[in-house]
Amino acid sequence: MIERLVIFGVGLIGGSLALALREAGAVREVVGCSRNADNLREAERLGVIDRWTTSVAEAAEGADIGVLAVPLGAMGPLARDLAGCWPEDSPLTDVGSSKQAVIDAVTEGFGTTPRQFVPGHPIAGTEKSGVTAAFPGLFRDRLVILTPADATNPMASDRIAQMWQATGARVEFMTPAHHDRVLAATSHLPHVLAYTLVASLSDMSERDEIFHYAAGGFRDFTRIASSDPVVWRDICLANRAAILEVIERYQGDLEQLRGMIESADGPAIEARFRHAKETRDRFCDPADAQLDT
Amino acid sequence: MIERLVIFGVGLIGGSLALALREAGAVREVVGCSRNADNLREAERLGVIDRWTTSVAEAAEGADIGVLAVPLGAMGPLARDLAGCWPEDSPLTDVGSSKQAVIDAVTEGFGTTPRQFVPGHPIAGTEKSGVTAAFPGLFRDRLVILTPADATNPMASDRIAQMWQATGARVEFMTPAHHDRVLAATSHLPHVLAYTLVASLSDMSERDEIFHYAAGGFRDFTRIASSDPVVWRDICLANRAAILEVIERYQGDLEQLRGMIESADGPAIEARFRHAKETRDRFCDPADAQLDT
Numbered sequence: 001m002i003e004r005l006v007i008f009g010v011g012l013i014g015g016s017l018a019l020a021l022r023e024a025g026a027v028r029e030v031v032g033c034s035r036n037a038d039n040l041r042e043a044e045r046l047g048v049i050d051r052w053t054t055s056v057a058e059a060a061e062g063a064d065i066g067v068l069a070v071p072l073g074a075m076g077p078l079a080r081d082l083a084g085c086w087p088e089d090s091p092l093t094d095v096g097s098s099k100q101a102v103i104d105a106v107t108e109g110f111g112t113t114p115r116q117f118v119p120g121h122p123i124a125g126t127e128k129s130g131v132t133a134a135f136p137g138l139f140r141d142r143l144v145i146l147t148p149a150d151a152t153n154p155m156a157s158d159r160i161a162q163m164w165q166a167t168g169a170r171v172e173f174m175t176p177a178h179h180d181r182v183l184a185a186t187s188h189l190p191h192v193l194a195y196t197l198v199a200s201l202s203d204m205s206e207r208d209e210i211f212h213y214a215a216g217g218f219r220d221f222t223r224i225a226s227s228d229p230v231v232w233r234d235i236c237l238a239n240r241a242a243i244l245e246v247i248e249r250y251q252g253d254l255e256q257l258r259g260m261i262e263s264a265d266g267p268a269i270e271a272r273f274r275h276a277k278e279t280r281d282r283f284c285d286p287a288d289a290q291l292d293t
Numbered sequence: 294m295i296e297r298l299v300i301f302g303v304g305l306i307g308g309s310l311a312l313a314l315r316e317a318g319a320v321r322e323v324v325g326c327s328r329n330a331d332n333l334r335e336a337e338r339l340g341v342i343d344r345w346t347t348s349v350a351e352a353a354e355g356a357d358i359g360v361l362a363v364p365l366g367a368m369g370p371l372a373r374d375l376a377g378c379w380p381e382d383s384p385l386t387d388v389g390s391s392k393q394a395v396i397d398a399v400t401e402g403f404g405t406t407p408r409q410f411v412p413g414h415p416i417a418g419t420e421k422s423g424v425t426a427a428f429p430g431l432f433r434d435r436l437v438i439l440t441p442a443d444a445t446n447p448m449a450s451d452r453i454a455q456m457w458q459a460t461g462a463r464v465e466f467m468t469p470a471h472h473d474r475v476l477a478a479t480s481h482l483p484h485v486l487a488y489t490l491v492a493s494l495s496d497m498s499e500r501d502e503i504f505h506y507a508a509g510g511f512r513d514f515t516r517i518a519s520s521d522p523v524v525w526r527d528i529c530l531a532n533r534a535a536i537l538e539v540i541e542r543y544q545g546d547l548e549q550l551r552g553m554i555e556s557a558d559g560p561a562i563e564a565r566f567r568h569a570k571e572t573r574d575r576f577c578d579p580a581d582a583q584l585d586t
Contacts, residue, residue, distance in 0.1 A: 073559075190490065194569075195565065195570075202568065217517045220514070224513070226570050237562070240554055240557060250490065257488075269530070273518075
């Protein structure tokens with residue numbers, strides 16, 4: 001049982017975590033903390049948190065577990081505020097999409113990597129944002145990746161793992177650098193590509209018409225381009241090196257395909273598409289892949 | 294009432310059209326024709342067609358309306374076979390994703406643009422293919438674009454428009470060139486990008502792991518990369534010029550964003566993402582856009 005859970009930043013992720021732990025009966029009291037009192041009032045009204053404060057020091061008092069659920073760019077300032085007041089034996093975790101950057105920000109804020117800090121990332125979310133989009137089932141059957149730093153106390157890792165398991169999530173461990181590389185490929189790159197597609201089409205002269213004729217495939221493909229621009233700006237900045245690497249790889253592959261289309265090389269185009277389809281069917285829709293064979 | 298509908302190529306689109314017209318009571322007899330007898334037998338067994346033949350001449354006999362629902366690359370040879378036998382007063386349409394290329398192929402096959410030919414394109418489909426994926430509701434509330442050639446008989450256009458309306462689709466008219474430009478942007482480019490993403494990731498050394506950690510957003514984003522490779526190869530070849538144009542525009546925009554990330558230009562990244570989000574919310578999810586304001 002978590003006696004007092006403190007959520008810093010009560011949006012989609014922080015709010016859903018609070019709701020999931022409440023539903024599981026795994027938490028006694030949830031305290032919300034952020035700079036935005038209106039948002040906290042709304043979260044209280046929705047029953048996501050029991051009480052709130054805009055003071056980090058007040059929130060830290062008697063806290064059992066703390067969750068940093070603010071955008072990546074806000075992690076550093078928040079860590080500085082926490083440095084003087086966060087209880088030494090209370091695990092602190094975060095939900096940022098880039099792990100090394102959060103470890104660096106927290107380390108800088110505290111002056112050292114706190115032993116009770118367990119970097120984490122739930123692989124879950126929707127293109128919606130804000131506490132009104134929060135729901136308790138968000139993490140059910142989803143993965144949560146924990147990336148302990150060298151200094152992290154294993155007991156703190158265990159408690160954070162248990163917290164996530166109570167939401168219905170599966171927990172896995174990996175190094176921060178490895179997490180950042182994998183997520184750059186599976187999550188950050190697709191967002192970059194989708195944002196770029198919508199921006200690219202919206203600058204064409206037939207814009208209104210183009211969107212009028214967009215079918216379901218386009219809507220699915222661009223859904224992630226409706227994600228929060230600030231969150232994704234911060235991710236691009238925080239995981240810059242790994243993201244640049246996959247963008248460059250992608251640019252090379254796209255240029256190759258462009259060349260195949262330019263030279264009307266049917267067999268090469270088909271081979272490329274077939275390879276992609278087979279890969280996707282095998283990994284993403286194993287049931288469909290079986291049906292096809 | 295269509296007395297005898299002939300579907301050339303009974304896959305997802307041709308099969309769904311037959312099922313939709315049957316359900317609407319708008320057709321008396323459906324004849325399937327293709328080179329693949331196994332496929333036609335399956336279509337008959339599923340109740341999609343009443344009878345079938347692998348002979349184009351036999352299929353053309355007494356036909357009321359004909360639908361060319363074969364991959365783009367097969368339109369030319371099929372048109373050559375139809376040239377000597379298709380009844381002069383029976384409208385002929387197609388469902389190809391690139392219109393000028395089909396008009397060219399049919400014109401070459403017939404030696405002239407047939408007056409009864411009404412080029413068409415239903416903006417509908419799924420990443421599944423084949424007659425087993427066909428269902429009668431595929432076109433309900435979807436758009437069908439008709440792009441009559443200069444030679445097209447307006448009466449033939451009317452009958453084809455009525456046929457599609459009977460499936461629950463809305464029909465709009467535009468020029469072939471305009472269609473090809475709009476579809477390159479909204480459909481062909483997203484497919485090219487999604488295929489490239491999956492191919493790009495599948496060549497990374499951590500491939501298995503990368504797909505293991507792929508979340509819902511990734512699945513949505515890459516769903517269209519499970520589409521039929523032959524169909525999409527043909528589309529890339531048929532609508533080459535328009536597709537190259539949007540790829541190049543996209544490459545420029547992606548390179549620009551890459552530069553912003555490389556130089557860690559937060560405000561520029563955020564502005565780009567915000568512009569994309571606002572555009573998408575306005576056009577694709579107007580209800581959500583209203584909620585946000």
